[in-house]
Amino acid sequence: MNILMGFLRFAAFFLITLLLLNPILQLFVNTEEQPIIIMAVDDSESITARSSSPQPADINAFIHSVGQNLSDQYQINHIQLSGRNSDTITFSSKTTNLSELMNSVTNIYEDQNVGAVVLLSDGVINQGQSISYQPFKFPVYSVGLGDTIPPKDIAIQSIRANKVAYQGNKFPVYITLSQKGFRNEQIEVSITESGKRLAQQEVTLDNEIIGLNFLLESDKAGLRRLNVSVSQKEGESTYANNSQQVYIDVIEGKDKVLIIAPAPHPDINAIRSVLNQTANYETTLYIPGIYPKPKDTKFDVIIEHQAFSGTRYGDFESTGQWFIMGNRTNLRLMTGQINYLGINVKGGKDMVKSSLNADFSKFKLDPDLSNRLDDYPPIQVPFGEYQLAGPVENLFYQQVGSITTTKPLMCFFDDGTQKSALLTGSGIWQWKLQEAGSEENIELFKSVVLKTVQYLSIKVNKNKFAAKPRETNYQIGDRVFIDTETYNDIYERSYGHTIKLTLTDENGRQTNYEMVDSQVNSSFNLGSLPAGVYQYKAQTEVEGKTYSQSGSFVIKDIQLENINLTADHHLLQSVSKNSGGKYYPFDKSSNLISDLESASFKNIIHTAKQDFPLINSIWVIVLIGIFLGAEWFLRKFLGAY
Numbered sequence: 001m002n003i004l005m006g007f008l009r010f011a012a013f014f015l016i017t018l019l020l021l022n023p024i025l026q027l028f029v030n031t032e033e034q035p036i037i038i039m040a041v042d043d044s045e046s047i048t049a050r051s052s053s054p055q056p057a058d059i060n061a062f063i064h065s066v067g068q069n070l071s072d073q074y075q076i077n078h079i080q081l082s083g084r085n086s087d088t089i090t091f092s093s094k095t096t097n098l099s100e101l102m103n104s105v106t107n108i109y110e111d112q113n114v115g116a117v118v119l120l121s122d123g124v125i126n127q128g129q130s131i132s133y134q135p136f137k138f139p140v141y142s143v144g145l146g147d148t149i150p151p152k153d154i155a156i157q158s159i160r161a162n163k164v165a166y167q168g169n170k171f172p173v174y175i176t177l178s179q180k181g182f183r184n185e186q187i188e189v190s191i192t193e194s195g196k197r198l199a200q201q202e203v204t205l206d207n208e209i210i211g212l213n214f215l216l217e218s219d220k221a222g223l224r225r226l227n228v229s230v231s232q233k234e235g236e237s238t239y240a241n242n243s244q245q246v247y248i249d250v251i252e253g254k255d256k257v258l259i260i261a262p263a264p265h266p267d268i269n270a271i272r273s274v275l276n277q278t279a280n281y282e283t284t285l286y287i288p289g290i291y292p293k294p295k296d297t298k299f300d301v302i303i304e305h306q307a308f309s310g311t312r313y314g315d316f317e318s319t320g321q322w323f324i325m326g327n328r329t330n331l332r333l334m335t336g337q338i339n340y341l342g343i344n345v346k347g348g349k350d351m352v353k354s355s356l357n358a359d360f361s362k363f364k365l366d367p368d369l370s371n372r373l374d375d376y377p378p379i380q381v382p383f384g385e386y387q388l389a390g391p392v393e394n395l396f397y398q399q400v401g402s403i404t405t406t407k408p409l410m411c412f413f414d415d416g417t418q419k420s421a422l423l424t425g426s427g428i429w430q431w432k433l434q435e436a437g438s439e440e441n442i443e444l445f446k447s448v449v450l451k452t453v454q455y456l457s458i459k460v461n462k463n464k465f466a467a468k469p470r471e472t473n474y475q476i477g478d479r480v481f482i483d484t485e486t487y488n489d490i491y492e493r494s495y496g497h498t499i500k501l502t503l504t505d506e507n508g509r510q511t512n513y514e515m516v517d518s519q520v521n522s523s524f525n526l527g528s529l530p531a532g533v534y535q536y537k538a539q540t541e542v543e544g545k546t547y548s549q550s551g552s553f554v555i556k557d558i559q560l561e562n563i564n565l566t567a568d569h570h571l572l573q574s575v576s577k578n579s580g581g582k583y584y585p586f587d588k589s590s591n592l593i594s595d596l597e598s599a600s601f602k603n604i605i606h607t608a609k610q611d612f613p614l615i616n617s618i619w620v621i622v623l624i625g626i627f628l629g630a631e632w633f634l635r636k637f638l639g640a641y
Contacts, residue, residue, distance in 0.1 A: 001634065008627045008634075015620055022614065025612045028607055031605070032604070034113070035113050036074065037070060037075070038109065038116075039076065039077070039120070042120060043082050043084070046565060047091050049562060059145065062143075070597065081097065095126055095558060099129040102134065102136070106136070113604045115138070116581065117138055120145055131571070132575060140576050141596070142576045142583045144569040144583065144584070145586055151238070153565065155177070156175060160176075161174070164249050164280075166252075172216075173191065173216060173226070173228070175214070178209055181235070184205060186202060189203055189230050190229055191226050193225065198226070199214050218248070222249075222552060223554050224249075228243065238562065240559075247473065247554050255281050257282065258283075258318070260311075262287070263306065267428050267429050271428075288311065303453075306329060306426070307324055308323070308329045320418075325381075325423065325424050326425070339389065341422060341424075342389070345383065349381065350382070350383035350398075352398040352407075354376055354397075357393070363454075365447055372439065373444070379428060382424065390415060410422070463549070466486075467483070467538035474529075474555050475555070476531050479527055480525075482501065482523065484499055484523065484524070486522075495517050497540045499516070499538060501537070529555050531557035533554050533555075534552060536552070
């Protein structure tokens, strides 16, 4: 008994000493990862658009049966086109992008034990790339939905129309129809707006593809939603594709551009030809003694060729001006009219090429086009020292030979109250000819002219309150945001204002919103809205004065899913074959469950090494207590105390 009690005391003190040394144990921990079966579901509208296709209740019942039969053997996860992960599918997605769906599976489950992916789809793709030969690291078992037999149907395949039209002009709408099973029958195609019929045509279905042209009047300004519809025929597989919407932004008028010059020059024709090719600008040319003086005095942009020549044109007003210098330019007059550029002429002229300033921030030129500048011929500029002052940015620097200087060839001035651009030389008509000859187009020259005029025509907003949607065109399902900004007297951002917003739909129904803006949030989140054109009016008070701003935006109803209703199961078969999986028609989908049950997808054992300080073990403390307690009890019991 003495030996036993001595052993107990020795064991307790040994463990205490061991804890004081604090040894660290290395443990190898094994965890077992079960294979994952991923149910990737194409939940687009086309799946259930035809009555002959498998219906939602049947598809959902199959998905549930997969989970019930395989959940003991595998982990079952779900992913859908729409981004939802519910195991109950509603089939409401407006587009089908299977490559995005499968890429999401690859990215989300990259380092996990994926046994197989079960892809339920009709194989019809209207966005993204085909997945026929896309490599996958897992087998894809595909289940064919939809109906592979072409339906008897009449559909609006596409509508082409200008996004922008000008009030008072006519704009074209080109409609492409497709039909199967109704050859030589008569239908009516009509275009309506808010229930009012704008145009209609009687059409004979003499081909499978029919094109129709309409020419409509743009009599009122604003965003307009036009409904294009085809009369319904008995026997069509669906009527959902018999109508589509087209959206036109009718603006009040073109930007007016005045080109003035003391004499004709090829530069004028080069610039004017670019502006006249677009529907956004209306140009007026005034050369005293040759072209009559315009009656209008207010323009959006004035382009003055041979600027600062001393020629008296009259009093014209504009938002911005583009000065193009030339042989008739008087540098003394220039110094008196603008204060951001000074030229100390050292005699003669210089021939320089253009070098793009990569840091120019007013607008961006396409980098794929900017290398064309290397081929542009040199133009003539004054030779001397150039001095810039104030808020000026260079678009082009002067390049002499292979050396790029800091001298401006084309610069922009904007101090918040006035804007102007200045080209220090003339002869840019040669740029246009060179680019047209070498590239068979003038995309870079056109971009320079149009973006310069566009920038100069934008009016400076000095309103202390601004409210505008982040996009003018949303798609149905998108979240709509309207951003607001408020400013104080010196046009610094200010916060803490109560902002009220009234939203009006096409039927005149109004919804009111209210918020107090802050640095954290100054935007209205309107959520998802039904398709249509919406008008909004925002109002607030800044320093006791009421400010308001109104505008409009459109929610477009995408109808891609109803264009092609013929399932493409060949794509599904190809994906399954290339990935080592298998294809099943939906009526044989029960075979998929039995095949997955018998598949040899293995669990993965992960071994991890862990460092474990012995002092963290509660069992060592418990043993010390047991040893000391047992020794004390025995001594008490035997009377040896």
